Amino acid sequence: MDVNRHVDVFRVNPDDWPNGTPAGKAPDPELGTAIIPADRYFSHEFMQLEWDHIWTKVWLLAGRSDDIAEPGQYICTDIGKESVIIVRQHDGSLRGFHNVCLHRGNRLRPEGISETPDLFRCMYHHWTYDWEGRICHIPDLDTFPQGGPPNDRVDAVRTGEWGSFVWFSLNPNVEPLEEYLDPVPRHLNPYHFERMAWTRDITVEWDCNWKTSVDAFNESYHVQGIHPQLKWYLDDVNIQIDCYERHNRYLIPFAAISPRVSLPTQIPPAIEEIMRNAGMDPAEWEGSTGDIRRAVQLFKRKHGPSQGKDYSELNDDQLTDDYNYMIFPNVTLNTHADDLMLFRQRPHPIDPDKMFYDIWMFELVPEGEEWPERPRHQHFRHGDKTIGQVLDQDAFNLPTVQKGMKSSAFRGLWLSEQELRLRHFHHVIERYVYGHNGPPQGAAKGA
Amino acid sequence: MDLGLAGKKAIIVGGARGIGYAVAEVLAREGVDVAICARGEDAVKNAVANLRKYGTKIFGGSVQVQRSDEYKAWLEAADEELGGADILVPMPSAGSGLGSEKHWQKAYEIDLMGPARAVDVMMPKMAERGSGSVVLVATTSALEAMGGPQPYNALKGSLIIWGKQLALAHGKDGIRVNVVSPGPVEFEGGNWEMIKGTMEKFYNNILRQHPMGRFGKPEEIARAIVFLASPAASWCSGSHLVVDGAFTNRTHF
Numbered sequence: 195m196d197v198n199r200h201v202d203v204f205r206v207n208p209d210d211w212p213n214g215t216p217a218g219k220a221p222d223p224e225l226g227t228a229i230i231p232a233d234r235y236f237s238h239e240f241m242q243l244e245w246d247h248i249w250t251k252v253w254l255l256a257g258r259s260d261d262i263a264e265p266g267q268y269i270c271t272d273i274g275k276e277s278v279i280i281v282r283q284h285d286g287s288l289r290g291f292h293n294v295c296l297h298r299g300n301r302l303r304p305e306g307i308s309e310t311p312d313l314f315r316c317m318y319h320h321w322t323y324d325w326e327g328r329i330c331h332i333p334d335l336d337t338f339p340q341g342g343p344p345n346d347r348v349d350a351v352r353t354g355e356w357g358s359f360v361w362f363s364l365n366p367n368v369e370p371l372e373e374y375l376d377p378v379p380r381h382l383n384p385y386h387f388e389r390m391a392w393t394r395d396i397t398v399e400w401d402c403n404w405k406t407s408v409d410a411f412n413e414s415y416h417v418q419g420i421h422p423q424l425k426w427y428l429d430d431v432n433i434q435i436d437c438y439e440r441h442n443r444y445l446i447p448f449a450a451i452s453p454r455v456s457l458p459t460q461i462p463p464a465i466e467e468i469m470r471n472a473g474m475d476p477a478e479w480e481g482s483t484g485d486i487r488r489a490v491q492l493f494k495r496k497h498g499p500s501q502g503k504d505y506s507e508l509n510d511d512q513l514t515d516d517y518n519y520m521i522f523p524n525v526t527l528n529t530h531a532d533d534l535m536l537f538r539q540r541p542h543p544i545d546p547d548k549m550f551y552d553i554w555m556f557e558l559v560p561e562g563e564e565w566p567e568r569p570r571h572q573h574f575r576h577g578d579k580t581i582g583q584v585l586d587q588d589a590f591n592l593p594t595v596q597k598g599m600k601s602s603a604f605r606g607l608w609l610s611e612q613e614l615r616l617r618h619f620h621h622v623i624e625r626y627v628y629g630h631n632g633p634p635q636g637a638a639k640g641a
Numbered sequence: 642m643d644l645g646l647a648g649k650k651a652i653i654v655g656g657a658r659g660i661g662y663a664v665a666e667v668l669a670r671e672g673v674d675v676a677i678c679a680r681g682e683d684a685v686k687n688a689v690a691n692l693r694k695y696g697t698k699i700f701g702g703s704v705q706v707q708r709s710d711e712y713k714a715w716l717e718a719a720d721e722e723l724g725g726a727d728i729l730v731p732m733p734s735a736g737s738g739l740g741s742e743k744h745w746q747k748a749y750e751i752d753l754m755g756p757a758r759a760v761d762v763m764m765p766k767m768a769e770r771g772s773g774s775v776v777l778v779a780t781t782s783a784l785e786a787m788g789g790p791q792p793y794n795a796l797k798g799s800l801i802i803w804g805k806q807l808a809l810a811h812g813k814d815g816i817r818v819n820v821v822s823p824g825p826v827e828f829e830g831g832n833w834e835m836i837k838g839t840m841e842k843f844y845n846n847i848l849r850q851h852p853m854g855r856f857g858k859p860e861e862i863a864r865a866i867v868f869l870a871s872p873a874a875s876w877c878s879g880s881h882l883v884v885d886g887a888f889t890n891r892t893h894f
Contacts, residue, residue, distance in 0.1 A: 423839040455838065456830025459658070460736045462839050477743030480705075482681060 195431055196418075197453040203432040204488050204511075211509040215381045215517065217445070220436040225617045229606030232599040234623075235403040241546045247627045248523050249274055249364070253374045255525050255538050256280055256353075256360040257307065258392065258554075261568070262288075266325065267309040269360055272550075275543045277301055278351050278362055279314070281325040290351040290362050291327025296343040306571060323348060358388035378441050378521055382529060384507035390534055390556035395571045396581060397552050400589065402596035404524060404541045404549040405619075409607075410588050411518075411526045411537060412615040414446060418454055420587045425452035426462035428516070437618040440522040440625075444615060448530075449487040449514045457484050468514070471532070473497055487514050494531065502560030505531055520615065522622050532558045547596055551589075553581060645872035647672035651728035652719050654706065654759055657684035659831050660778065660823060661732050663863035665692055671867070673728070674698035676719035678712075680705055680733075698723070706733045706755035707747075716762040725770060728870045731759035732778035736832060737793045748792035753799060760807065768814035774870045777804040779822040781885045801881055808879030817878035819869040824885025827856035852887040861886075 208218035234240040256278070257269040268281040270293055277293035279302065293302050295316035302314045302323065313330055314323045322331040327348040335342065352363040354371035356379055361371055372379055400407060410416070417430035424430065429450040436443050449468045451457055461469070461483055466476040469486065472494050479486065491510040498505040498513075505513060508531055519527040528535035534556040542548035559565050572579075576593065580586050598604060609617055624633060651668050655661040656677030665675045665688065674697045679685050682703040689701035700722045704715045720726050733755035735747035756777055767773025782788065783798035804820035811818060825847060827833040833856060837844040848856065865884045868874055883893050 423841070426835050426839050456834070458830065458832055458835040460738075460832040460835065462835055464839065475741050475743055477738055477741035477747065 195453075197431055198456060199453045201429060201432060201450075201453045201484070203429060203447050203450070205434075206509045206511050214384050214507055214509050215512065216377070217509055217511065219434055220438065222435070222614065223437050223618060223621070225614070225621050227609075229608055230616070230620045232604055232606045234620075235405055235596065235599050236546050238546060240627075241541065243627045244541070244623070245274055248623065249541065251363075251365045251368065251626065252523060253352075253354065253361045253363045253368060253371055255521070256290075256362045259355050259358045259360055260388070261307045262309075262360065264309065266311060267307070268303075268325075269307050270303045270305050271362075272305055272540070272543075273364070274541050276364060277305070278364075279303060279327070280351075280353050280360055280362055281310075283325060288353040288355065288360065289326040290353040291323075291348045292351065294348060295321050295323075296329070296348060297321050297332075326350070357382060375441070375521065377438055378519060381443070381517075382519065382527070384512075385529055385531070385534070386504075386507070387534055387556065389504075389558055391559050391565045392554070392568045393533075393557050393566070394553055394555035395569050397550055397571065397573045398578075398581065398589070399542075399573075399575050400549050400551045400592055401547065401576045402549060402592040403546050404539045405623075406592055406596055406599075407537070407539045407549055407551055408520065408524060408526065408619060409616050410592060411528075412442075412444075412520060412619060413613040414444065415610060415612040416588075417452070420591060421584055423464070424584065425455045426458065427464040429453065433612070435614050437614065440622045441520060442615045442618050443517060443519040445511065446516040446518060447487060447511070447514070448516055449490050451483055457482065459483065461486065473501060490514050502562055503532065503558060504561070520619065522619070523626075553585070642873060644671055644868065646867070649727045649872075650674045650723035650725060651676070651730065651870070652716065652723070652726045652759070652763070653677045654704075654729075654731040654755060655679055655733035656730075657681060657688040657701075659828055660826060660859045660862045660866075661730070662688050663859035664730050664732075664866050666695075667860065667863045667867045668728070668870075669695035669697050669699065671871075672697060674700075674723050676700040676702075676723055676726070678702040678704040678715055678719070706758065707750040709754075709758055712755075712758055713762050716759055720763065720766060725766065726763065727767075727773060729759055729763045729767075729773070729775045730778070730866060730870060731756035731775075734797075735793065737782075737788050737791050739789050739791050745792040745796075748796040752793060753796045756800060757803075764807075764811060764814075764816065767816050768811065771815045773814075773816040774872075774874075775804075775807065775816065775818045776866050776870045777801075777818070777820045778866065779804075779820050779881075781822050781824045781883060781889050784822060784883065785889050785891060804881070805879050812878060817869075817874070819874070819877055819879070820881045821862065821866050821869065822881065822883045822885070823857060823862040824883075824888035825851075825856050826859055826862055828859050831859075850888065855886075857884070857886055 206217055256271045262282045265282050265284045268279055270279050278290050279293045280288055280290040295302055300316050300318045320333050324330050329346045332342055352368055354361045414430040414433050417424050429447040431453045434445040449465050461476050469476045472490050474493050491513045494513040513531045517529045524539040526537040536554040538552040540550040651673050653661050653665045656665045657679035665677050669675050669692045685701045685703050689699050692699045702715045704712050706712045733751050735751040738744040777800045779800045780797045782794040801820050804818050808818040862884050869877055
């Protein structure tokens with residue numbers, strides 16, 4: 195690799211943290227070096243295969259449990275052409291159903307979070323439904339000689355909760371949520387996302403396929419390409435990649451200087467900010483800038499409790515680093531001791547060249563401190579507003595990647611070992627789409 | 642022009658990287674035995690190994706100048722090892738920083754007391770030998786605003802005053818004292834490289850202000866320092882030389 199220093203990164207011994215997030219390296223899957231066919235990023239046929247075999251089969255992220263803590267509060271969220279409503283019931287459980295009126299097909303509610311005291315009433319002819327999607331009232335029912343629609347209800351969707359997040363599945367026969375998410379809950383429960391409060395809730399319509407976006411966050415190889423400033427913030431070379439059955443992760447040391455650049459004597463501004471956020475005074479630092487990461491870990495370990503931050507279930511690396519998880523198919527979690535930066539990447543209902551990029555950010559609320567007010571959801575188009583320097587850099591290339599992949603000279607993704615998570619992601623996609631025997635002959639032109 | 646440096650001995654404080662290393666290198670190339678010290682052990686080792694290729698005697702130590710006793714002991718040892726230093730370039734720096742009282746303390750301990758302690762140790766020795774040359778290194782940030790009201794700028798500024806007064810006081814001892822104020826200098830592993838990577842707009846803004854369209858290089862500052870340090874500059878004392886490619890706007894009368 196193009197580095198100018200060798201760096202030995204301190205990493206915790208996984209055996210020292212038997213009850214925490216498993217930190218050990220998982221064996222790398224043997225996934226070969228074949229190209230990833232390009233047409234799966236833009237063909238309508240593949241988009242349909244994904245719909246039939248992935249989006250309607252797996253568990254999907256809907257929202258935050260604390261947004262619907264009270265009975266009658268609900269989340270309405272779209273996936274592809276579908277939309278679902280998930281409602282908190284009086285007994286604390288969740289019920290979900292398709293967001294549609296069985297009369298003429300109107301959507302019952304717009305996307306978002308809200309609450310209803312008793313019923314959902316269609317805005318068109320005032321058919322009403324209860325919190326579980328059962329029809330309660332049809333105006334002038336006696337003018338429907340055929341009676342009401344069969345079963346007197348909208349089709350239900352499966353719902354579940356984990357990690358203070360709400361999940362749903364359009365597949366009535368889906369496996370239990372915890373089983374689907376395994377081993378992620380075991381890995382991420384120590385972060386206690388329920389102690390973190392919303393800080394940003396943004397949806398951007400991006401001009402690329404949803405997988406183009408997932409790929410963009412699944413490797414660190416692009417740091418030297420599009421995030422030059424992060425070389426003085428994280429170690430993009432000494433990364434641990436772990437692939438599980440359908441999900442994967444990588445562990446990136448933060449508060450570190452990339453081996454690609456010389457060690458500066460002055461503390462880089464972004465690392466100073468990490469120190470200040472931890473409660474340290476960067477001006478007090480006397481040592482090498484290469485030793486700051488470990489010092490921040492030890493400082494947070496010592497002073498966390500007095501700051502109302504319970505890090506007791508996290509290992510030392512987790513106090514600085516990015517434990518970056520991908521929950522198949524579309525959730526990226528940049529997990530940190532004090533915050534969570536989550537991306538949900540959803541396909542466009544009909545256009546494989548577009549997607550919805552949801553940015554959900556949360557921050558640990560120190561014990562005893564008041565929870566901040568929930569930010570309002572914002573929605574805008576690709577490039578209309580800044581979403582922060584790093585994410586703007588990520589967003590910038592995606593439309594040209596999407597266009598370029600259609601070139602007749604481009605056969606598919608030519609991946610490095612640093613991009614093993616992409617390979618694994620596509621391997622899991624293939625398993626869902628084609629089954630364990632892989633793609634049939636001629637299924638994808640680049641294969 | 643012969644600088645008259647061959648066979649001379651020099652001590653460079655803060656000599657493992659950047660301008661300090663370049664000074665050591667130019668001196669070694671001119672045939673000077675050099676002792677360098679700096680904070681980072683690895684950096685000193687690397688610098689010493691690189692400097693040895695010029696064939697003069699090179700001596701290095703990992704020292705923190707704020708630890709007065711250790712620092713002074715190293716200076717004594719270096720002077721002895723060299724067999725009496727003719728040249729002293731004490732230029733350690735804590736670098737810039739704003740917003741914490743600690744920055745004042747560090748600038749005082751490192752940027753100011755680093756040179757002050759070296760001068761305290763070396764002046765009597767040079768006076769006894771009847772000759773010596775000291776070059777202090779300030780900064781153009783002492784002359785014109787740069788990066789806000791920083792302790793670094795203020796305390797580096799005090800070296801310009803002190804350097805002149807040292808020259809007045811020690812002329813009778815045969816010791817010359819001069820001050821060099823470099824403008825922004827960029828080198829691999831230097832802070833401007835990091836600033837270029839992390840604060841590109843600020844970097845480009847500074848770059849645009851350079852009449853010559855680029856930052857300085859360490860050896861361009863080093864050659865000026867080495868000239869003032871050398872016997873060739875025998876009538877230069879109490880001077881303050883700005884080496885900045887005309888970066889500063891003011892006229893240096």
